Amino acid sequence: MEALILAVCAAIGVDLPPAVAPRLLVPIRASMRIEIPLRAPAGWKVEEQDRATILTPGDVPDGRFYRVMVTLTTSTAGRLDGILEDGKKMVAEIGAFQAKGSSVRSTSEGGWDHVGVLGTIQTADRSLLAYLVAIQKGEEGGVIVVLSDGTETMARYADAFAEMIRRMGGVKAASGPAKPDAAPPGYRVPAAWAETRLAGLPYLVKEKNEAWVKYRFSLLVLPGEALAGSVRAQFDGLWRSYVTPNFVTRIAPIPLTRRLGSGYACAFDADSQAKDKGGGDVTVALYMVAHGGRVVPVLGVYSGPDWTLERAAEVEIGEFLETVRIPGAAAEKVELFSAAALAGSWSESSSELANYVTRGGAYAGDATISTGTYLDLRPDGSYTRTLVALTGGRYVREKDAGTWTVEDDELVLSTAGRYSLLGYAADAKVGRFLVLGTYTNQKARLKLTNPRGILQALWMKAK
Numbered sequence: 001m002e003a004l005i006l007a008v009c010a011a012i013g014v015d016l017p018p019a020v021a022p023r024l025l026v027p028i029r030a031s032m033r034i035e036i037p038l039r040a041p042a043g044w045k046v047e048e049q050d051r052a053t054i055l056t057p058g059d060v061p062d063g064r065f066y067r068v069m070v071t072l073t074t075s076t077a078g079r080l081d082g083i084l085e086d087g088k089k090m091v092a093e094i095g096a097f098q099a100k101g102s103s104v105r106s107t108s109e110g111g112w113d114h115v116g117v118l119g120t121i122q123t124a125d126r127s128l129l130a131y132l133v134a135i136q137k138g139e140e141g142g143v144i145v146v147l148s149d150g151t152e153t154m155a156r157y158a159d160a161f162a163e164m165i166r167r168m169g170g171v172k173a174a175s176g177p178a179k180p181d182a183a184p185p186g187y188r189v190p191a192a193w194a195e196t197r198l199a200g201l202p203y204l205v206k207e208k209n210e211a212w213v214k215y216r217f218s219l220l221v222l223p224g225e226a227l228a229g230s231v232r233a234q235f236d237g238l239w240r241s242y243v244t245p246n247f248v249t250r251i252a253p254i255p256l257t258r259r260l261g262s263g264y265a266c267a268f269d270a271d272s273q274a275k276d277k278g279g280g281d282v283t284v285a286l287y288m289v290a291h292g293g294r295v296v297p298v299l300g301v302y303s304g305p306d307w308t309l310e311r312a313a314e315v316e317i318g319e320f321l322e323t324v325r326i327p328g329a330a331a332e333k334v335e336l337f338s339a340a341a342l343a344g345s346w347s348e349s350s351s352e353l354a355n356y357v358t359r360g361g362a363y364a365g366d367a368t369i370s371t372g373t374y375l376d377l378r379p380d381g382s383y384t385r386t387l388v389a390l391t392g393g394r395y396v397r398e399k400d401a402g403t404w405t406v407e408d409d410e411l412v413l414s415t416a417g418r419y420s421l422l423g424y425a426a427d428a429k430v431g432r433f434l435v436l437g438t439y440t441n442q443k444a445r446l447k448l449t450n451p452r453g454i455l456q457a458l459w460m461k462a463k
Helices: 002-011 080-092 151-156 158-166 231-243 312-323
Strands: 045-049 052-056 066-073 096-099 104-107 113-122 127-137 140-148 194-198 201-209 214-221 256-259 265-275 281-291 294-303 344-352 355-357 363-366 369-377 382-391 394-407 410-413 417-427 431-436 458-462
Touching: 066 151, 080 096, 080 113, 080 127, 080 140, 127 151, 140 151, 151 158, 151 344, 158 231, 201 312, 214 312, 231 265, 231 281, 231 294, 256 417, 294 312, 344 431, 369 458
Parallel strands: none
Antiparallel strands: 045 052, 052 066, 066 140, 096 113, 104 113, 113 127, 127 140, 194 201, 201 214, 214 294, 256 265, 265 281, 281 294, 344 369, 344 458, 355 363, 369 382, 382 394, 394 410, 410 417, 417 431, 431 458
16 A cells, blocks of 8 residues: 555655555455445545555645545454554655544444544655544454645545544445434423424424514424434535525524533524515524434524513523434434544634723723634644733733643643534635634533524634
8 A cells, every 4th residue: 555655645746755665454365355345425536546445535626635545455454453553654654654642443333443543744845644544344454544735625524534434334325315214203392382283393382472572482393314424514404405495594504513411412503684585584593413323403493572582492492402312323422523623723803992981971091902812723632822812002912832632522722621612614615613612611502592692602713
């Protein structure tokens, strides 16, 4: 596989040391052919080169590169950790490989054990971002090498690659829309809500139409289906299927995420300035509860002049989502965030113009304040964070550095504490966004009915 990596690097203009003789991790008998366990997403190119398989996305931007290379063996593979160490030695022959952070171990839906580690390969003229994955199932094993020009490109395809690994060796998903579940999900209706049917689907409503109080909350429980892609890709597809045809919205859904107390994942977003087909003002929300390879979408619509004053509904909707159970779901949790996707240089800033006044209303001074946060999460597992504030002629600057990791729904900074991870998005037009809790070491949650409301989180954008 070294010859394959050398060929790929040469094709993308990377200077390398003299090539070594091609050597597979464990020789494959020429008479045998092992089917690659990865299923490439639609639009990806798949090629056979040097007894290995190379996968390339069809939309890699000009001047960037991203390659997934897979080599397999039919010989006894040995221990998984040993395969990973051999993989490290293999790529080290073309450049200095340095692992960044600890390895991550799991098992795919198709029964392939795998362990991966993120790192860099330092060549003669540049540094490449690399992700090594050792895989094994019975007597079959091999190494997957992902090469990228940098963090931005690696993050662009992180969800797609993670989905390939999760489904590795499993039954190939059918093309087209996911097939709806035959069995309905389980849930508990909140005490103050009434359940009816709308087009045969469960429809939960809480409303009041009195002289001085008018509001209406509704939740439509849509058919469950298999998780056919990444959480973010499937959420986007559901938004386009259920929200876009029925409402006029102004947002590009992220989605935002929450780990429910049940262990299920909930991806959600809402537009508080949407309009229905009649032009009426509404807030439209989509919740996608996910667990064990299956999802249940729920469409929420909130309207009326007083709906924002009815604070109990926010709690009740959260309690409802906590009770959702998906029939046929496997036991494993859905991953919320990939560390590889979050690496990058993030920043946010804000300003508030104000004056101090006396009790009589006379001017008493300038209360304007500007703040900025700059967070550099490097692929090697190190970070720097800078906080800046300017007010009334005073300048405050704080800086810390250390190492960073991702633990489920938290970003852990070794010297600064834990931030709640609330959302991540990568869009070809608007760029990459990271949503964090405002304060460290305090568990943060966005409102389910208005997650984009002010003063709930830090919305950071990557360079």
